[in-house]
Amino acid sequence: MNTSEEFLERFLAFLNDLLPDLRGKPNPGERIAPDSKLFENGTLDSLSILHVLAFIERQIGAAVPDDLIIPENFRSPRAIAETFGRLRR
Amino acid sequence: MNRSILSRPSQTSVDRALLEKIDSTIRSTSLSQEFVEQWYPTLIDRNGLDTAGYRQAFPHLLCDVSTDGKPGSWCLSPAVCYHTFLSLRGASLPTGTKITARNHCYRNEQSVAPGRRQIEFEMRELVVVGPEPWVEGELLSWERQIGVIADRFDIAATWQAAADPFFLPASRGKALMQRLLRTKQEYCLSDGLAIASINRHRDYFAKRFSIQTTNDQPVHSACIAFGLDRWVWAATH
Numbered sequence: 001m002n003t004s005e006e007f008l009e010r011f012l013a014f015l016n017d018l019l020p021d022l023r024g025k026p027n028p029g030e031r032i033a034p035d036s037k038l039f040e041n042g043t044l045d046s047l048s049i050l051h052v053l054a055f056i057e058r059q060i061g062a063a064v065p066d067d068l069i070i071p072e073n074f075r076s077p078r079a080i081a082e083t084f085g086r087l088r089r
Numbered sequence: 090m091n092r093s094i095l096s097r098p099s100q101t102s103v104d105r106a107l108l109e110k111i112d113s114t115i116r117s118t119s120l121s122q123e124f125v126e127q128w129y130p131t132l133i134d135r136n137g138l139d140t141a142g143y144r145q146a147f148p149h150l151l152c153d154v155s156t157d158g159k160p161g162s163w164c165l166s167p168a169v170c171y172h173t174f175l176s177l178r179g180a181s182l183p184t185g186t187k188i189t190a191r192n193h194c195y196r197n198e199q200s201v202a203p204g205r206r207q208i209e210f211e212m213r214e215l216v217v218v219g220p221e222p223w224v225e226g227e228l229l230s231w232e233r234q235i236g237v238i239a240d241r242f243d244i245a246a247t248w249q250a251a252a253d254p255f256f257l258p259a260s261r262g263k264a265l266m267q268r269l270l271r272t273k274q275e276y277c278l279s280d281g282l283a284i285a286s287i288n289r290h291r292d293y294f295a296k297r298f299s300i301q302t303t304n305d306q307p308v309h310s311a312c313i314a315f316g317l318d319r320w321v322w323a324a325t326h
Contacts, residue, residue, distance in 0.1 A: 039269065039270055044266075045262075045266070046260075046262035046263045046265070046266045047262055048262075049262050049265045049266055049269065050261065050262045050265070053265065069265065069268055069269065070250065070268070070269075071250075071268075071269050071270070071271055074269050
């Protein structure tokens with residue numbers, strides 16, 4: 001399993017099992033899948049994006065570089081894993 | 090710099106003529122595309138601005154007008170489009186609505202630079218309110234047209250994703266969402282100074298001001314803002 005796949009597995013577990021507790025409400029819709037759109041139907045809002053960023057920073061052991069915070073890198077769990085999985089220490 | 094001296098630098102007749110020429114170009118372009126012109130006052134209702142959420146997002150920028158030494162019912166307008174949403178409160182719109190307006194705006198900036206960042210400045214705004222696909226079509230068209238207008242004044246700039254300068258740490262999530270949803274794009278000079286911006290409000294203001302369409306479609310809105318003083322600076326530097 002490469003680093004992106006490991007990252008994706010951990011990230012999906014975080015989104016589906018931990019994030020609802022952190023933001024105090026269930027995720028809308030069905031279980032989040034690797035290619036789910038994260039900004040449609042309110043899956044991520046202004047509070048949960050902070051938790052997502054904190055998750056990524058814990059995984060890579062550093063602050064998320066500003067130039068990587070663009071829509072293309074955050075459109076789905078897979079896009080996030082492919083962008084940040086390779087940065088893991 | 091001592092910002093108590095001038096909220097805005099004095100302008101020569103040459104600067105003023107250039108500002109009017111730039112604004113006239115934007116205004117006439119908008120009027121040729123069925124925008125309706127409105128003239129708004131300098132003061133804006135404090136409660137209305139609170140309904141828009143301005144104070145919660147930018148408490149550090151708001152200029153309250155005091156009466157008898159206490160905050161009164163009015164603020165100095167921080168932007169043009171809030172007047173539009175206050176005037177559309179409770180409206181039921183048959184089709185897309187397009188408003189063009191210019192006004193003096195005021196923000197309590199902590200750091201100022203004449204022509205680039207001022208307490209008092211002039212802004213032309215184009216506001217579009219209607220169904221989302223129609224709003225997106227207008228924005229796409231203006232993204233291109235702004236480049237044409239800038240070319241006419243020999244201004245080189247590029248579109249960049251941006252976020253508002255939210256004040257509270259808790260608003261960091263809002264700023265991130267703005268970037269990731271591309272709700273704010275800025276037309277920036279090579280040194281990063283934004284001379285125009287496209288701001289997608291999605292259904293935020295329509296919900297806050299109970300704006301509907303006659304066919305019950307969800308209402309979105311957006312504004313296209315031009316910092317006229319900055320256009321003058323860009324055209325002369």
